[in-house]
Amino acid sequence: MNELNFKRHRRLRINENMRSLVRETHLHKEDLIYPVFVVEEKGVKREISSMPGIYHLSLDYLVEEMKEVVSLGIKSVILFGVPEEKDECGTGAFHEHGIVQEAIRTLKKEVPELTVIADTCLCEYTSHGHCGLIEDGYVQNDESLKLLVDTAIAQAEAGADIIAPSNMMDGFVAAIRQGLDEAGYHKIPIMSYAVKYASAFYGPFREAAQSTPQSGDRKAYQMDPANRLEAFREADSDIEEGADFLIVKPALSYLDIMREIRDRHPVPVVAYNVSGEFSLVKAAAQQGWVDEKAIVLEKLTSMKRAGADLIITYFAKDVAKWLNE
Template sequence: MSKELSFKRHRRLRASDNLRALVRETHLHKEDLIYPIFVVEGEGVRNEVKSMPGVFHLSLDYLTEEMKEVESLGIKSVIVFGVPKEKDEVGTQAYCETGIVQKAIRQIKKDVPSLTIIADTCLCQYTSHGHCGVIKDGEVLNDESLKLLAETAVSQAKAGADIIAPSNMMDGFVAAIRQGLDVAGFVNTPIMSYAVKYASSFYGPFRDAAHSSPQFGDRKAYQMDPANRLEAIREADSDIEEGADFLIVKPALSYLDIMREIKNRHPVPVVAYNVSGEYSLVKAAAQNGWVNEKEIVLEKLTSMKRAGADLIITYFSKDVAKWLSE
């Protein structure tokens, strides 16, 4: 007598849309999205970034309209990047009271106060050499750069930023900024640290948008080697010890394994940065009819949530919010 075949019937839970939705483990919400914006000086500027279809340089006279649209879509948070007219060796416009980011923060706070404003805190967009700190003899000086980064963070907090997001990867940057904020009276302003930021090839379109390409060399001496895992853990550990409230993993899609390890190790919100190269590759493929943009974007953002991300910085935010409303 033959033995009865025995096996598990996993397909029972996949039979219909409703059943699949009922047992779905990972969910993407509008509240998870952080929308990046690029503000520029001048008037009447709403120019599409050539390498990032759907992403625009916006002058302040277009900013409020854009922020009201973001609010109406159910997106709760934006991260602000500035593109100044003037640059110098020490990035003065990064920490100037009348800098473009400081102006943008004040305007958003006044016109669309419900939005949470995250300020990107770095010097590369503001320095004439395009590096994230002070240069001497061709080297980015760590400790001298920390003073300017702390000054930048304080100026952004004074303008009304709800969260400070330092992205420079200098050693001790969280400690320096935390101290600077505390001394200035901003003890309750959180730090969203770019804790794990790799020296990635996926940043090209962003540098086009932010006008922040290095004028010499590269950033491999301070951003992380893409081959390293344990180094990412050390970086995240240091930032938590120094006072970080959120941890960013950047880029997201090629580093989902790192994201999961960071989330398992630290009980703080983890943020995936779905970077410009990841965005532009999908946009280019979609425009050529090679992929279904909606399906591939929702799949990859869900993969980031599944890997441990609580929040996602993505240029797709407005599109995703519309798709989720459907």
């Protein structure tokens, strides 16, 4: 019998040292952005029922939590505000003393080494739970842009390092870029939620942010999960309008989109590992059905492999601890 002629790929998998030597994709603590929910109450560190290990934090607990985050090697957080009072136009989003603005000031004073990203939207602050002004049952686009600009400027004035608009109104990057520049904040980058699908994976977040729409849904402004080409139109527009980062949200079900956005645009791409993706793993791990550490590291590595430079993830603290080990 003639000797078989075939490739021996297993030579590069023979042991852990060899596998580490040839590993193509790496996950670093510096890649992680930790989402934080801040509330206007005092003395609050309240676990979110659908997101084990994630808390509502009042300002007096926020600093302690963020110092732990920095000690783990995580350099960036993104802030979401949960106000005590809401109204039709989301005044708390752009008020000088809104909860996110107060949190930014606190962190820039007490934890100055932390990069603070401000989520720029209205849904947590509106009584109806939508991301813009409503008229005749429809979320108005152009009328909402002014309030989003006011929100971005208020966040920049408070000291935010990056503005991250998540509202999915047409022209939101152009409006915010112009507003920031005219207010003297031309150095502040915009991390755009450029590709944001109307996903079923957001449920736990809406509990955390108390932002569930009181009527209807967000399908008239967030993207159809069935669409691919639409993502390119959205990302292309945001780059033309001045976006410095592009977010793909959710991450796991849209890795194909992330890869194509990465190939299409030479700016940092951010994967948002959303609340539903987090909670599903946590629930299965609590039942003993999966190895949480192995699954999370595999999942986040897949996002890096698909082209993400950065990952917004509720697993950030866990991952940093695992990487430190």
